[in-house]
Structure formats: structure tokens, C-alpha cells
Amino acid sequence: MLTAIEKKAIDHEIELVPYKKASVIEALKIVQQHRGWISDESIEAIADYLEISPAEVDSVATFYNLIFRKPVGRHIILLCDSISCYVMGYRLLHKALEEKLHIRMGQTSEDNRFTLLPNVCLGCCDHAPALMIDKDLYRDVEPALLDDILKKYT
Missing domain, CATH: 1.10.10.1590 (NADH-quinone oxidoreductase subunit E)
Structure with a gap:
């Protein structure tokens, strides 16, 4: 209802x-x-x-990939997997996110804080790799930046 x-x-x-x-x-x-x-x-x-x-x-x-048909975390991480992001470091970023969050792509962290999802393009190929958390876009992301980025989201 x-x-x-x-x-x-x-x-x-x-x-x-x-x-x-x-x-x-x-x-x-x-x-x-x-x-x-x-x-x-x-x-x-x-x-x-x-x-x-x-x-x-x-x-x-x-x-639509942003309509969620199963429960998701409080914060949605969309990791761009376009060819530009892939060439510019997607694999390292993907691996680092999975290790830091202790989840795989498509899963939600045990504390329900984050859900990690692939996204075909975030529209910033000139600043790859990129990810988006909720409505916040991060460009030129390196694994070393992830701790500072993730701590913004409680």
C-alpha cells in the first residue's frame, strides 16, 4: 500500500x-x-x-539499473566500467573496493553501509577512472584515495 x-x-x-x-x-x-x-x-x-x-x-x-528490486545499502557506489575507465585503472579500483568493503560487485556490505554496482558510463571519460557514491561524482580515482572518499559516508 x-x-x-x-x-x-x-x-x-x-x-x-x-x-x-x-x-x-x-x-x-x-x-x-x-x-x-x-x-x-x-x-x-x-x-x-x-x-x-x-x-x-x-x-x-x-x-532501469537505478531502480533496485532488492534491498541495497544506505549508500550506492556506482563504479564506471566503460572502456575509458577500464583502460585507466578500473581493475585496480574494483579490486581495492571489494577488499575494503569485503564484498563483491552487486553485493551489500555486512553493515548495510554500501552496495557496489557496475555502471556502464558516468560521462567523465577524460577523468577516468570514475565512481559515484549516491549523487557525488569522483573522477581520477586511485585506490589510495578510497579511504578518504569512503569515510564521508556513515
């Missing part, structure tokens, strides 16, 4: 589009912002509210 706050935010998005179902992406983002991820129950609640099928909502949710 959607909360009153979620419904109000979704109603605002519905007003901006010609068809109710055109707000499905925004509805997913709103619910995820409040709950941290999109459960099967959230899919059904959104579908019911937008008067579309759960399959339609799920197809959108599973298409």
Missing part, C-alpha cells in the same frame, strides 16, 4: 503527463526514495494506483 506522502508525490507527477501510466518511472523513483528499494508489494501498489498491470510496472523497474 502506498503512503499518503507517496500518493501525493505521484499525483503531482501524474498531473505533468498526458496519461496516468506515463508516470510509472517517477512513481518507482518516489517509492524507492521512501523505501530504499522496490519490493513485489511496491510493484503491485504502484500498478494498482496507476491502473496498469504489475507486469507493466515490473518491466519498467527491471529495465
